Amino acid sequence: METFVPPVPSRINYINAQYGLKSWLLTKDHKRIALLYLGSISFFFFIGGLYAMAIRLELLTPQADLLQSTTYNKVFTQHGIIMVFFFLIPSIPATLGNFLVPMMIGAKDLAFPRINLLSWYIYMLGGIVTIYALLAGGVDTGWTFYTPFSTTFSNSYVVATGLGIFINGFSSILTGLNFIVTIHTMRAPGMTWFRLPLFIWAHYATSLIMILGTPVIAITILLLAFERVAHIGIFDPAVGGDPVLFQHLFWFYSHPAVYIMVLPGMGIISELIANFSRKNIFGYSFVAFSSLAIAVFGFLVWGHHLFVASQSVYAGMIFSFLSFAVAIPSAIKVFNWTATLYKASISYDTPMLYALGFIGLFTIGGMTGLFLAALAVDVHLSDTYFVVAHFHYIMVGGTLLAYLGGLHYWWPKITGRMYPEGWGRFSALVVFIGFNLTFLPQFILGYMGMPRRYHVYPAEFQVLHVLSTAGASILGVGLLIPLFYLMWSMRYGKVAPGNPWHLPGLEWRTQSPPPTENFDYTPVVTWEAYEFAPPEETEVVGKFHDKVPEKA
Amino acid sequence: MSEHIVPVKVYVSIFLALMVGTAVTVLAAFQDFPGALNVIVAMTIAVVKATLVVLYFMHVRYSARLIWVIVASALFWMGILFALTFSDYWTRGWL
Amino acid sequence: MAESYVEHEASHPALQHHFENLEQQREAGTLGMWVFLVTEIMFFGGMFLAYTLYRSKFPEAFAIASNHLDIKLGAINTAVLILSSFTMAMAVYSTQVGKLRAQIIYLVLTIVLGLAFLGIKGVEYHEKYVDHLIPGTLIPGNPFNPDPHAMHLTQGVLMQHVQMFYWIYFAMTGMHALHMIIGVGLLSVILYFSVKGRYSPEYHNPVEVAGLYWHFVDIVWIFLFPLLYLLGRHLGGH
Numbered sequence: 001m002e003t004f005v006p007p008v009p010s011r012i013n014y015i016n017a018q019y020g021l022k023s024w025l026l027t028k029d030h031k032r033i034a035l036l037y038l039g040s041i042s043f044f045f046f047i048g049g050l051y052a053m054a055i056r057l058e059l060l061t062p063q064a065d066l067l068q069s070t071t072y073n074k075v076f077t078q079h080g081i082i083m084v085f086f087f088l089i090p091s092i093p094a095t096l097g098n099f100l101v102p103m104m105i106g107a108k109d110l111a112f113p114r115i116n117l118l119s120w121y122i123y124m125l126g127g128i129v130t131i132y133a134l135l136a137g138g139v140d141t142g143w144t145f146y147t148p149f150s151t152t153f154s155n156s157y158v159v160a161t162g163l164g165i166f167i168n169g170f171s172s173i174l175t176g177l178n179f180i181v182t183i184h185t186m187r188a189p190g191m192t193w194f195r196l197p198l199f200i201w202a203h204y205a206t207s208l209i210m211i212l213g214t215p216v217i218a219i220t221i222l223l224l225a226f227e228r229v230a231h232i233g234i235f236d237p238a239v240g241g242d243p244v245l246f247q248h249l250f251w252f253y254s255h256p257a258v259y260i261m262v263l264p265g266m267g268i269i270s271e272l273i274a275n276f277s278r279k280n281i282f283g284y285s286f287v288a289f290s291s292l293a294i295a296v297f298g299f300l301v302w303g304h305h306l307f308v309a310s311q312s313v314y315a316g317m318i319f320s321f322l323s324f325a326v327a328i329p330s331a332i333k334v335f336n337w338t339a340t341l342y343k344a345s346i347s348y349d350t351p352m353l354y355a356l357g358f359i360g361l362f363t364i365g366g367m368t369g370l371f372l373a374a375l376a377v378d379v380h381l382s383d384t385y386f387v388v389a390h391f392h393y394i395m396v397g398g399t400l401l402a403y404l405g406g407l408h409y410w411w412p413k414i415t416g417r418m419y420p421e422g423w424g425r426f427s428a429l430v431v432f433i434g435f436n437l438t439f440l441p442q443f444i445l446g447y448m449g450m451p452r453r454y455h456v457y458p459a460e461f462q463v464l465h466v467l468s469t470a471g472a473s474i475l476g477v478g479l480l481i482p483l484f485y486l487m488w489s490m491r492y493g494k495v496a497p498g499n500p501w502h503l504p505g506l507e508w509r510t511q512s513p514p515p516t517e518n519f520d521y522t523p524v525v526t527w528e529a530y531e532f533a534p535p536e537e538t539e540v541v542g543k544f545h546d547k548v549p550e551k552a
Numbered sequence: 553m554s555e556h557i558v559p560v561k562v563y564v565s566i567f568l569a570l571m572v573g574t575a576v577t578v579l580a581a582f583q584d585f586p587g588a589l590n591v592i593v594a595m596t597i598a599v600v601k602a603t604l605v606v607l608y609f610m611h612v613r614y615s616a617r618l619i620w621v622i623v624a625s626a627l628f629w630m631g632i633l634f635a636l637t638f639s640d641y642w643t644r645g646w647l
Numbered sequence: 648m649a650e651s652y653v654e655h656e657a658s659h660p661a662l663q664h665h666f667e668n669l670e671q672q673r674e675a676g677t678l679g680m681w682v683f684l685v686t687e688i689m690f691f692g693g694m695f696l697a698y699t700l701y702r703s704k705f706p707e708a709f710a711i712a713s714n715h716l717d718i719k720l721g722a723i724n725t726a727v728l729i730l731s732s733f734t735m736a737m738a739v740y741s742t743q744v745g746k747l748r749a750q751i752i753y754l755v756l757t758i759v760l761g762l763a764f765l766g767i768k769g770v771e772y773h774e775k776y777v778d779h780l781i782p783g784t785l786i787p788g789n790p791f792n793p794d795p796h797a798m799h800l801t802q803g804v805l806m807q808h809v810q811m812f813y814w815i816y817f818a819m820t821g822m823h824a825l826h827m828i829i830g831v832g833l834l835s836v837i838l839y840f841s842v843k844g845r846y847s848p849e850y851h852n853p854v855e856v857a858g859l860y861w862h863f864v865d866i867v868w869i870f871l872f873p874l875l876y877l878l879g880r881h882l883g884g885h
Contacts, residue, residue, distance in 0.1 A: 107665065108664070108665035109664075109665035110665075111665075111675040111679065112675070112679060113663075113665065173686050177679060177682045177683060177686070178679075180678075180682050181675050181678045181679045181682060182675075184618065184678055185671055185674050185675040185678060186665075186666075186671070186675070211682055211685055211686045211689075212625075212626075212629045212685065212686075212689055213689070214686070215686045215687070215689040215690035215692075215693070216633070216689050216690070216692065216693045218690060219690050219691075219693035219694060220693055223693075223694075223697070223818065226783075226785075226818070229784075230782070230783035230784045230785040231783045231784055232782045232783035232785070232810070232814045233782075233783070233807060233810065233811060233814070234697060234701075234811065234814055234815075239807040239810070239811075240701075240704070240705065240805065240807050240808050240811055241811070242700065242701075242704075244640070245637075245696075245697060245700060248637045248640070248696075249693055249696070252633055252637075299629065299632050300632060300636065302636070303636060303639075303640065306640070311640045312639075312640045312641070312642075312643040312644040312646070313643075314639070314643035314646060315636075315639045315640035315643055318636070318639055319636070517664075517665070522667065555673075555743070557740065557743050557744065558736075558740065560737070560740065563733060563736050563737060563740065564733075566733075567729065567730070567732075567733040570729045570732075570733075571726065571729060574722065574725050574726060574729065574872075577872075577873055577877065578718070578722050578877065581873070581877035581878075581880040581881065582880050582881060583881060584881040584882075585881070590878075590881055591878070594873040594874075594877055594878075595873070597873070598869050598870050598872075598873050598874075601869045602866045602869050602870065605732060605862050605865060605866050605869070606862075606866070608736075609732055609733075609735070609736045609858075609862045610858075610859055610862045610863075615677075618678065619677075619678075619681055622678075622681045622682065622685060623681070625685065626684070626685040626688040626689070627688075629689060629692075630688060630689070630692045630695075633689075633692055633693075633696055634696060634699065637696060637700075638699075638700075641700060641703075
């Protein structure tokens with residue numbers, strides 16, 4: 001800490017270093033690419049949100065009044081596809097990860113800047129193909145594309161949608177590849193593995209899943225498309241094919257994909273909990289290694305999606321047991337976060353509110369996952385709203401909350417402006433209430449036997465469905481508020497100092513927004529992760545940055 | 553760390569070994585070994601050939617330990633894919 | 648000040664701005680290709696899984712179908728590919744020791760051998776086309792419809808299971824051929840730059856990395872050849 005001398009501040013930064021559309025579309029700067037991603041995933045999140053609204057509105061009444069069955073099938077399918085493949089999977093890694101991985105390890109950029117830009121273009125191409133499929137007539141197979149319905153019976157745009165997802169997969173692979181190589185080869189002098197922020201460990205683990213899992217879904221979708229176009233029979237039971245093989249291959253990727261979504265979120269939460277408690281995280285190496293353990297164990301549990309799909313009972317037992325095992329590293333994280341909070345001087349800024357919300361909701365999501373991992377219970381709960389509620393607790397209550405928390409936390413670094421704290425806390429509260437009101441009733445609905453993917457239901461379920469729709473409306477408002485005030489803050493927000501939270505991490509030791517090469521010099525790291533100096537010393541670092549002179 | 557330059561002699565001998573391996577695997581294919589031995593022989597030869605390519609042509613023998621770990625992890629994950637999928641197919645008839 | 652920061656050294660023209668030195672750049676390039684090859688292994692892994700499953704389900708049909716592949720062309724192609732791997736390794740070696748003329752010659756040889764492989768593959772594919780062995784309706788107007796007598800179908804073996812073998816054959820060798828085409832393209836770019844004299848004993852990571860990719864494609868074939876061509880020979884192939 002004492003050897004640290006802050007760089008000479010200059011007001012040239014990555015945003016105003018160059019102007020014009022071309023300077024953005026041809027940029028190789030990881031920070032600018034992160035912003036390109038931020039814009040595009042927000043767009044897809046909005047589309048996915050519209051589909052969610054349509055679903056909740058239709059379910060307000062027991063009859064089919066807004067949507068007919070065929071339309072409803074398309075709406076929930078497209079909600080799932082857009083949200084999973086075009087929002088949740090790239091969300092944190094491609095935006096915050098892209099922005100912060102090089103900065104946190106003291107590098108000038110990712111190892112392959114051109115490949116990084118390429119991955120954004122691939123993402124956009126995949127997105128355009130998928131949007132085309134949706135506009136041309138949509139797809140109605142469910143986001144899981146189960147055969148033989150998707151190959152033989154569905155009359156919708158399965159191949160075009162599959163192609164979009166196939167293309168998009170390469171963007172995910174390239175991002176993961178870039179992170180792994182960057183973290184291995186580009187760490188600043190002194191930045192040892194055990195000095196890495198936990199955000200980096202989480203992204204490393206995520207990247208492992210991206211490169212090991214994504215190729216398998218790529219080949220699976222390719223086989224599915226050929227099957228549909230040329231009627232070859234690889235998944236067709238009528239000519240000796242095996243539809244369960246499709247499910248094995250699909251979930252070999254798609255279960256670990258859940259950890260692609262939630263691991264980066266856990267990385268953010270580790271940052272937020274430690275930094276807003278102003279304390280080193282409890283059990284650093286346990287949290288770091290639990291990320292890797294989740295990446296490995298995540299590949300051993302996919303069969304719990306096949307418990308009622310004619311999978312062998314013995315395989316079911318193995319998968320059930322392994323699914324329980326994956327709860328261990330997740331629980332380690334939750335325990336360590338709570339232990340960090342113990343006797344800490346916690347500040348309840350907006351990011352921390354999201355982090356605390358995450359811990360609660362992720363715990364509920366994880367615990368209900370254990371119900372589903374239990375063989376006998378799953379027979380009752382399979383394909384009900386219990387499952388829907390469970391995975392929304394992980395994906396929305398987990399990933400989305402972490403994403404919003406991280407976005408607020410690094411917003412001053414990204415834009416050089418502070419977001420309005422009052423609005424931030426207010427909307428965090430609205431999101432939390434809206435989310436729980438949406439999905440808690442769905443656990444009960446599922447337990448009572450309401451199946452997923454139905455647009456009509458018995459009248460006795462209506463009260464719970466109305467509650468859920470009301471919650472979704474609140475959640476929608478809670479998500480729109482940040483959209484407005486964050487955009488407002490880019491122009492009118494208070495100018496952010498280099499280190500507004502007074503933290504020791506490397507990304508806070510440069511100006512906000514950072515210069516194109518992140519640091520004026522390659523930093524030499526002499527401190528441990530989350531090593532909070534005595535209060536007076538931290539103040540000095542912070543004050544220096546507050547005094548960054550405003551050049552015209 | 554400077555890179556290791558593999559002598560030409562090594563490349564030539566690996567090339568010859570691979571050619572011999574190909575000939576042996578073709579000849580072995582026409583022999584009728586009992587039971588699963590046909591597959592075992594063919595796969596053993598293929599694994600040996602692939603290992604030679606990886607170790608010498610791809611320089612893994614002289615590479616950092618990280619590269620070893622990467623190669624091993626790819627095989628490990630292939631193992632997961634096969635083992636757990638076949639934990640289903642092989643046990644279906646048990647009940 | 649001097650303790651806190653690492654100063655930049657004077658740099659090689661091929662050094663990209665975000666790396667500290669050529670050594671770091673080389674390490675990143677090689678590591679990147681290896682990580683990419685891991686994704687390739689998993690990509691082919693899905694098809695190997697399907698192969699293993701259906702072969703264990705329909706052993707006789709697979710053996711009969713396999714016996715209809717041309718083992719001579721398959722073996723020749725294996726030799727061609729191994730030879731091309733050797734010339735590729737020699738191209739890398741020549742660059743490392745600074746023999747730039749030899750480097751160009753070996754690169755040209757590798758590309759020519761790669762094209763030869765693709766040519767032989769094309770001949771094989773054409774034979775399958777003539778025999779109506781292309782599965783499903785992949786080729787419009789020429790659906791899968793082989794002559795049962797020419798296939799030597801035995802009692803109880805269904806033609807649709809033979810078709811399954813051919814689909815896996817075409818999926819795997821087709822995907823392999825696609826990788827060969829990409830590899831030839833990649834090597835052509837490398838050749839272009841090596842003619843322009845870009846690579847030297849100090850800087851030749853692109854040649855090495857392209858070589859890694861080429862050897863990987865060779866390894867895939869080392870497995871495809873026995874699995875697809877040889878599996879039923881001892882049962883009396885012709």
